[in-house]
Amino acid sequence: MEALDKIAIHTNFGLIDYAIVAIFLVVSTALGVYATRYIKNMDDYVVAGRGVQTYIGIASMIAAEMGLVTVMYSAQMGFANGFSAFAIAALSAIAGFIVGCTGFIVVPLRKLCVMTIPEFYEKRFTRGVRILGAIILAGSGILNMGMFLKVDSMFITSVMGMNSDWQLKIAMSVILLLVLLYTMLGGMMSVVLTDYMQFVVMAISLIAVSVLLMGIFGWTGLMNNVYQIKGDAGFNPLLTSNGMGPSYLVWMLFLGFIGACVWQTSVMRATSAADTNVVRRTYAWGAVGFLIRFLIPYFWGICALVFVFQTPALKAIFLPPGGASSTLQLRAMPVALSRLVPAGAIGILTAGMLAAAMSTYNTYLHTWSAVITQDVIAPLSRTNLSSNTRILLARIIMCFVAVFLLVWGLWYPLGEKLWDYMAVTGAIYFTGAFATLVGGIYWKRASTAGAYAAFTCGFFMLMGLKPVQEIFKVNWPSQNVGLSVTAAAIVAMILFSLLFPNKKEVPQ
Amino acid sequence: MMFWRILWSVIWFGGIGVFTALSLLILIYGYRDLVDLFKTLKKQHEQSKNGSE
Numbered sequence: 001m002e003a004l005d006k007i008a009i010h011t012n013f014g015l016i017d018y019a020i021v022a023i024f025l026v027v028s029t030a031l032g033v034y035a036t037r038y039i040k041n042m043d044d045y046v047v048a049g050r051g052v053q054t055y056i057g058i059a060s061m062i063a064a065e066m067g068l069v070t071v072m073y074s075a076q077m078g079f080a081n082g083f084s085a086f087a088i089a090a091l092s093a094i095a096g097f098i099v100g101c102t103g104f105i106v107v108p109l110r111k112l113c114v115m116t117i118p119e120f121y122e123k124r125f126t127r128g129v130r131i132l133g134a135i136i137l138a139g140s141g142i143l144n145m146g147m148f149l150k151v152d153s154m155f156i157t158s159v160m161g162m163n164s165d166w167q168l169k170i171a172m173s174v175i176l177l178l179v180l181l182y183t184m185l186g187g188m189m190s191v192v193l194t195d196y197m198q199f200v201v202m203a204i205s206l207i208a209v210s211v212l213l214m215g216i217f218g219w220t221g222l223m224n225n226v227y228q229i230k231g232d233a234g235f236n237p238l239l240t241s242n243g244m245g246p247s248y249l250v251w252m253l254f255l256g257f258i259g260a261c262v263w264q265t266s267v268m269r270a271t272s273a274a275d276t277n278v279v280r281r282t283y284a285w286g287a288v289g290f291l292i293r294f295l296i297p298y299f300w301g302i303c304a305l306v307f308v309f310q311t312p313a314l315k316a317i318f319l320p321p322g323g324a325s326s327t328l329q330l331r332a333m334p335v336a337l338s339r340l341v342p343a344g345a346i347g348i349l350t351a352g353m354l355a356a357a358m359s360t361y362n363t364y365l366h367t368w369s370a371v372i373t374q375d376v377i378a379p380l381s382r383t384n385l386s387s388n389t390r391i392l393l394a395r396i397i398m399c400f401v402a403v404f405l406l407v408w409g410l411w412y413p414l415g416e417k418l419w420d421y422m423a424v425t426g427a428i429y430f431t432g433a434f435a436t437l438v439g440g441i442y443w444k445r446a447s448t449a450g451a452y453a454a455f456t457c458g459f460f461m462l463m464g465l466k467p468v469q470e471i472f473k474v475n476w477p478s479q480n481v482g483l484s485v486t487a488a489a490i491v492a493m494i495l496f497s498l499l500f501p502n503k504k505e506v507p508q
Numbered sequence: 509m510m511f512w513r514i515l516w517s518v519i520w521f522g523g524i525g526v527f528t529a530l531s532l533l534i535l536i537y538g539y540r541d542l543v544d545l546f547k548t549l550k551k552q553h554e555q556s557k558n559g560s561e
Contacts, residue, residue, distance in 0.1 A: 038546060038549045038550070040549075040553050051544075051545045051548040051552075052541075052545060053541040053544060053545065054537075054541070055533065055534050055537040055538040055540070055541045056534075056538045056545065058530070058534060058538075059534045059538045083512070083516045086516045086519055086520070089519070090519055192542070192545070193542065196534075196538050196539075196542055199531075199534060199538075200531075200534075200535055203527070203534075203535075207524070207527070207531070210524060219517065219520075223513060227509075232509060235509060235512040235513065235516065236512055285530060288523070288526050288530050289527075289530075291519075291523050292523060292524075292527045295519070295520065295523050295524075296524075
């Protein structure tokens with residue numbers, strides 16, 4: 001890593017860029033704190049009084065789902081796979097659009113007026129299913145989020161030319177504390193308000209940097225260079241030689257559906273919407289966001305690939321014979337951008353990426369604290385908790401989650417295969433949740449036993465982790481494990497529902 | 509290969525064009541939605557306050 005540190009020192013990031021970033025941070029925090037005055041009860045705190053309209057809903061959804069961590073991993077994908085990666089962006093958009101047009105899962109949830117997905121489990125199944133579903137959801141979500149700070153910090157380090165570890169840790173700790181401050185006070189209102197401002201900054205940054213890169217490389221030039229470096233594998237996603245192929249694309253399409261209608265942070269937009277028409281419109285237009293959140297970072301990764309290929313000093317580091325490590329590939333995009341984007345513009349880029357990071361942190365902090373309060377502590381409590389008590393509990397839990405993030409993501413040394421870790425921790429929840437939600441909403445005979453069985457199947461996703469596979473001496477691609485576990489969860493839901501039906505019939 | 513080149517070009521230019529247009533719409537109408545949201549909440553709070561008195 002020493003060679004990389006020397007390269008990262010040379011960045012176009014200057015005084016004006018520091019000023020842009022500082023102004024962005026101050027305005028973001030001030031807006032978040034301002035929203036606090038509109039919080040009077042738990043409905044305001046968790047779902048913004050269910051008054052969110054279409055455009056603000058789309059802004060909030062795109063801002064929340066396009067984290068800096070997404071930009072980093074997607075850029076790595078573009079760097080490694082070239083234009084083939086565009087297929088994933090297209091599939092994700094198709095999934096989001098279908099959810100928007102059909103209202104699949106999200107419209108029934110909004111009609112039921114639930115705040116969280118586990119709340120639905122109690123309405124449809126039992127309180128036990130709600131608590132189990134909430135524990136798995138929050139546990140996998142918090143573990144999943146544990147990686148965000150670490151990966152986001154790689155971008156900040158590379159772009160701003162920070163080289164010492166402590167500088168990085170303090171910078172990211174300050175950002176997390178600012179987000180914690182306003183999210184804890186203002187809940188969903190702060191999330192919506194800051195997401196709007198952060199969406200605007202992020203969109204300007206994404207479009208401006210993409211246009212700049214287009215000007216530098218030219219579209220035809222990029223395509224020719226990628227063909228020279230990667231050959232057919234840089235364009236054709238059906239080829240298995242680049243780690244993609246048909247089964248990988250099916251898995252990505254499924255993840256697209258999950259990201260839109262099963263993952264609580266997205267569903268929160270549906271449950272906060274003013275009515276079901278707003279839900280449909282938000283998701284149909286949000287499909288553009290689902291496309292862009294991958295497409296632009298892939299493009300940046302492709303530009304980084306071409307830039308690295310044309311720069312001998314960088315080529316030796318990022319494209320050595322035998323391939324670079326996953327961590328090095330992650331750093332390729334920010335290192336390339338720190339040299340390609342001029343002073344002033346790089347400040348806007350960093351502010352945009354900080355916006356992406358902050359809008360994801362606030363949503364995740366808010367969502368997981370709301371789930372633990374509403375779906376674990378409140379159902380277990382023997383007394384009916386008041387709104388004020390629930391808000392207080394959510395705020396305390398949010399602090400604990402933030403401390404966990406700092407310890408786990410920044411100060412605790414983790415392994416290098418972060419993407420595997422993230423995909424598997426997320427899938428432990430959503431493979432079981434998909435079967436439970438679809439069964440619960442669309443199948444009258446779905447039973448409590450079926451729901452428990454589906455959730456249990458989700459734990460088999462642990463087999464997707466490389467260290468676990470090494471213990472069992474197997475080497476299965478994560479997409480095969482994911483698709484198999486999803487199929488197993490659906491079969492378990494059907495089988496156990498038929499074998500152990502509910503004694504009391506539940507109205508659909 | 510030409511198929512993939514054309515497909516990715518269409519997706520890229522189409523995607524970035526639609527996103528730019530959507531961003532402009534969100535910039536204008538998102539602000540209006542925010543103002544409406546604040547008004548709605550204020551109204552709800554006043555109603556519940558009057559109801560409890």
